[in-house]
Amino acid sequence: xxxxxxxxxxxxxxxxxxxxxxxxxxxxxxxxxxxxxxxxxxxxxxxxxxxxxxxxxxxxxxxxxxxxxxxxxxxxxxxxxxxxxxxxxxxxxxxxxxxxxxxxxxxxxxxxxxxxxxxxxxxxxxxxxxxxxxxxxxxxxxxxxxxxxxxxxxxxxxxxxxxxxxxxxxxxxxxxxxxxxxxxxxxxxxxxxxxxxxxxxxxxxxxxxxxxxxxxxxxxxxxxxxxxxxxxxxxxxxxxxxxxxxxxxxxxxxx
Amino acid sequence: xxxxxxxxxxxxxxxxxxxxxxxxxxxxxxxxxxxxxxxxxxxxxxxxxxxxxxxxxxxxxxxxxxxxxxxxxxxxxxxxxxxxxxxxxxxxxxxxxxxxxxxxxxxxxxxxxxxxxxxxxxxxxxxxxxxxxxxxxxxxxxxxxxxxxxxxxxxxxxxxxxxxxxxxxxxxxxxxxxxxxxxxxxxxxxxxxxxxxxxxxxxxxxxxxxxxxxxxxxxxxxxxxxxxxxxxxxxxxxxxxxxxxxxxxxxxxxxxxxxxxxxxxxxxxxxxxxxxxxxxxxxxxxxxxxxxxxxxxxxxxxxxxxxxxxxxxxxxxxxxxxxxxxxxxxxxxxxxxxxxxxxxxxxxxxxxxxxxx
Numbered sequence: 001x002x003x004x005x006x007x008x009x010x011x012x013x014x015x016x017x018x019x020x021x022x023x024x025x026x027x028x029x030x031x032x033x034x035x036x037x038x039x040x041x042x043x044x045x046x047x048x049x050x051x052x053x054x055x056x057x058x059x060x061x062x063x064x065x066x067x068x069x070x071x072x073x074x075x076x077x078x079x080x081x082x083x084x085x086x087x088x089x090x091x092x093x094x095x096x097x098x099x100x101x102x103x104x105x106x107x108x109x110x111x112x113x114x115x116x117x118x119x120x121x122x123x124x125x126x127x128x129x130x131x132x133x134x135x136x137x138x139x140x141x142x143x144x145x146x147x148x149x150x151x152x153x154x155x156x157x158x159x160x161x162x163x164x165x166x167x168x169x170x171x172x173x174x175x176x177x178x179x180x181x182x183x184x185x186x187x188x189x190x191x192x193x194x195x196x197x198x199x200x201x202x203x204x205x206x207x208x209x210x211x212x213x214x215x216x217x218x219x220x221x222x223x224x225x226x227x228x229x230x231x232x233x234x235x236x237x238x239x240x241x242x243x244x245x246x247x248x249x250x251x252x253x254x255x
Numbered sequence: 256x257x258x259x260x261x262x263x264x265x266x267x268x269x270x271x272x273x274x275x276x277x278x279x280x281x282x283x284x285x286x287x288x289x290x291x292x293x294x295x296x297x298x299x300x301x302x303x304x305x306x307x308x309x310x311x312x313x314x315x316x317x318x319x320x321x322x323x324x325x326x327x328x329x330x331x332x333x334x335x336x337x338x339x340x341x342x343x344x345x346x347x348x349x350x351x352x353x354x355x356x357x358x359x360x361x362x363x364x365x366x367x368x369x370x371x372x373x374x375x376x377x378x379x380x381x382x383x384x385x386x387x388x389x390x391x392x393x394x395x396x397x398x399x400x401x402x403x404x405x406x407x408x409x410x411x412x413x414x415x416x417x418x419x420x421x422x423x424x425x426x427x428x429x430x431x432x433x434x435x436x437x438x439x440x441x442x443x444x445x446x447x448x449x450x451x452x453x454x455x456x457x458x459x460x461x462x463x464x465x466x467x468x469x470x471x472x473x474x475x476x477x478x479x480x481x482x483x484x485x486x487x488x489x490x491x492x493x494x495x496x497x498x499x500x501x502x503x504x505x506x507x508x509x510x511x512x513x514x515x516x517x518x519x520x521x522x523x524x525x526x527x528x529x530x531x532x533x534x535x536x537x538x539x540x541x542x543x544x545x546x547x548x549x550x551x552x553x554x555x556x557x558x559x560x561x562x563x564x565x566x567x568x569x570x571x572x573x574x575x576x577x578x579x580x581x582x583x584x585x586x587x588x589x590x591x592x593x594x595x596x597x598x599x600x601x602x603x604x605x606x607x608x609x610x611x612x
Contacts, residue, residue, distance in 0.1 A: 035257035037288060039296045039320075043419075044377060045286040048496050086289060093263055095289045128505070233257065 001076070001118065002029060003111045004066060004098065005137035006059035011102035012138070012178040014225060021178055022102045024225050025136050029055075029098045032232040034086065041079040052076040052126075054118060055097075058111035060104025067097055074125070075118045108137060112156045112202070119163065130168040134232070139175045139199060157201055164204035172218035173203040174231045183227055186216040196221050256361050258301045258320040262291040264360040265303060265318070275354050275369050277314055280305040297419075298449065299323060300435060304372055313372035315349075317434075318358060318365055324448065330355065330366055333434055335442045343409045347402055348431050349373060373430050375422030379497040382418075382481055386488040391427065393485060396478050398429045403474050410440040412466040416473040417452035419497040440467060453504035457540045464540045471544045472534060476502075479519070479531050486522040510535050 010022040033053070041050050054076035055066035065071035068085040077085075086095025112135070119131055163169035175196075177183075184191055190200045203219035220231050264270040265282060282292040283304035295302045299321040305314045323329050333353050340350050351370035358365045376384070378395075385391040399421075406412065413420075415436035422430045431437075436449055446462045447469070455473040480501045484490050491501060506513035510532060520528055534543035 031257060031259060034259040034289070038258040038262065038291070038294060038301070042288060043295065043497060044380060045293070046494075048498070050496070050498065083288070088289065094259070128503075 001053070001115060001131070001133045002055035002066060002098070003108065003115055003133065003135040004029065004055070004057045004100070005106050005108060005135075005139070006057040006064075006100040006102060007104060007106040007138075008102050009106070010138050014178050015180045017225075019225070020102070021138055021176055022100060024228065025176070026096075026099050027094065028225075028228050028232050029136070030086070030094050030096055031229075033082070033097045034094055035233075037083045037086075041083050047080050047083050049079040051079055052122070052129075053079075053082040056111055056114060057098075057100050058107045059100065059102075061107060063107060063111045063114050066100070074121060076122065106137065106139075108135070108139075109152055109156065111135075113152070116156060116159045119159075119169070123163070128168075131163065131170070133169070133171045135171065135173045135202075136228070137173070137175055137199075138178065139195070153198070153202070160202065160204055167207055169204065170207055170218050171202065171204045172220075172231065172234065173199045174220045174223050174228055175199055176228060177222035177224075180224065181222040183223055184219075184221040185223075185227065185231075187219060187221075188214055188216055190217075191221065256320060256363065258294065258296045259291065261301050261318050261320050261358070261360050261365070262287070262294055262303070264358060265316075266290075266292055270359045271357065272359060272364065273354060273357050275305070275314075275316070275357060275367060276352060277305065277307050277312075277369060279308040280314070281308065282306075282316075283313070296320070297433065300368075300433075305369075313374075315370050315372045315432075317368040317370070318360075326366075329435075329448075332442055332444070333368065336434060336437050336439055339409075339411070339439045339441070343411075345405075345409060345411070347405055347429065348411075348434075348437065351434055368434060370434075373422045373424070373432065375424040375428075375430060377419050377497045378421040378423055378429075378477065379418035379495045379500040381423040382484060382500075383491055383493050383495045386484055386491050386493065389485045392481050394427050395423065395429070396481050396485075398427060399474055399478050399481075402429055402431070403470065406470055412438040412440070412468065413470045414438065414447050414466070415449050415451050416470045416477075417455050417497075418477065418500040419452070421477075438466060438469075452498070453507075454498065454500050454502050456507075457535070457543050458504065458508045459538045459543070460540045468544045468548075469540075471547050472540065475534075475547050476531060479523070479527065482527060483519040483522040487518070490518055490522065507535060 004025060006022065010020070010025060012021055013019065014021060014024065036051060036053070037047075041048050053067065057064045057066045065075075067077060067082060068087065072081075082097070086097050089096050115133060119133070122129070122131065160169070160171050164171070184196070186206065187200065190197045199221065200217055200219050203217050205215045206218045208215070220227060223231060266284070283306055284290070284292045286293040292303045299319055300317045301320045303316045303318070305316050306312070307314065319326075330353050333351075337351055337353065339345075340348055349370040351368050353366055353368050355366045356364035357367040375381075381395070382392065385395075413431055413433075413436055415433050416431065420431060420433045420436070422432060424430070438444060444465055447465055448462075450456055450460050450462065451469070451473060455476050457472045460469075460472075477500075480490075495501070502513070502515055506515050510516045516532075530547055534546045537543040537546060
């Protein structure tokens with residue numbers, strides 16, 4: 001499940017690159033979905049219903065269904081539905097599932113509350129399935145923190161932690177910075193500044209495996225486009241120990 | 256880099272840096288989605304089909320889409336294994352070659368493994384399609400047991416024997432694929448790069464389990480499942496997902512709580528059922544493998560056993576029986592040289608649970 005920040009601030013450029021954050025977010029998300037098709041559900045010429053997909057954009061006052069078509073009920077798509085619904089546009093190499101114009105505020109907490117409701121329903125219907133929630137934001141932390149009461153934040157955090165106990169729920173938060181700040185990737189302890197810590201707390205521990213020994217938080221702060229791409233690969237393929245090290249992840253000690 | 260990036264690059268001639276040894280080719284896109292070439296994808300490799308322009312012959316091209324630790328070491332090992340396949344005249348695994356720096360994807364030069372395309376269906380699909388055909392499934396069990404003997408005999412091991420990595424040809428012949436998981440006793444590894452597929456792999460297997468005999472548990476488990484399907488075809492769908500052939504990881508972790516094990520228990524005799532349960536109950540893969548081996552101490556007549564720890568089979572060098580191209584020859588191999596082994600492994604039991612081997 002994706003929760004994508006579609007606020008006006010994602011209309012900023014990545015440093016001097018000339019590419020909008022929003023375009024990169026949409027492009028990388030679409031690449032991830034295409035990889036999910038190729039890697040995970042398309043097998044022997046058939047689409048196998050191995051993964052359900054759901055996605056929302058938090059934008060302005062609303063939380064909007066992000067994938068093609070109307071919001072379904074239940075609020076996720078079978079593989080047959082989502083894998084076939086990408087649209088080829090303007091000779092684009094990658095089919096498009098997600099696109100948005102940056103606008104308005106960032107109702108991320110509303111989006112996460114919505115996600116909690118959907119996950120509750122999904123867990124009842126699919127008790128043995130793992131759930132991977134990815135939140136992509138350029139995080140105006142002040143706005144996120146000020147838009148809700150501490151109670152609401154605590155409720156969401158408590159639910160995510162509860163799901164994470166069973167080790168089959170992961171919430172990965174990828175925060176992007178257009179200002180080329182120093183990234184933090186999969187930390188073991190919370191960052192010191194208040195707002196980075198807020199997103200750390202709302203992410204969950206990575207699933208127990210070789211890659212997360214010691215336990216690491218599924219959280220990236222100040223990601224650049226390359227790190228965003230790396231992070232999203234976590235959702236579509238088997239990641240081996242040290243596999244992220246090869247490609248110059250800025251944090252040298254990270255796996 | 257994702258698999259989609261590789262498919263995208265592969266469909267552009269300019270991204271190919273060198274001749275793959277098959278001359279000009281086109282990629283098969285008959286089953287691809289969104290205009291991409293047709294592909295099978297595993298945890299680390301994406302496999303496309305190339306059609307040689309001059310002959311229309313098909314080749315499988317395997318390209319890594321995931322980070323391969325110690326890539327040069329891995330490629331050297333693959334080179335050595337390729338030579339072993341030729342040297343040992345292996346007919347259950349396709350010959351292949353490794354072409355380094357063959358394809359450029361996102362500024363990286365990737366190796367490509369080129370091998371003949373095997374016309375066959377995955378074991379899961381074959382079993383699903385033939386679930387009501389006990390003759391074909393019995394023949395498949397025999398061929399799987401024969402494959403086990405061939406692996407023993409030739410000194411090979413395979414770390415990812417799974418329903419998706421076994422292809423069954425129209426004539427019933429079977430082929431293993433996935434050279435990345437193929438090992439040979441003479442080129443030992445210190446750690447395995449994979450743990451096998453969770454639907455057939457022993458739940459206690461770790462990367463430190465380097466064999467020999469990694470193939471034994473999954474092969475026996477698949478035979479065990481197929482034997483149950485022979486008795487009760489309703490155990491499986493017509494088109495099962497190769498990634499969830501029969502068991503899930505949780506079934507193998509807790510067989511006592513598994514509904515699927517209960518279904519199998521009803522279909523099989525105690526002699527067929529118990530060894531797998533005993534092997535699963537053992538927390539060490541090595542000891543679990545021992546349980547599934549034939550009991551050589553009980554052998555009272557001369558018999559050659561292809562034993563993973565005794566794979567220096569120089570005695571067999573002069574044997575008139577060599578693996579040949581036909582599955583029936585392979586079957587003769589095991590039936591002729593392994594009478595006791597054959598009895599224990601797949602001699603089978605009748606409905607009353609009595610040996611008929």
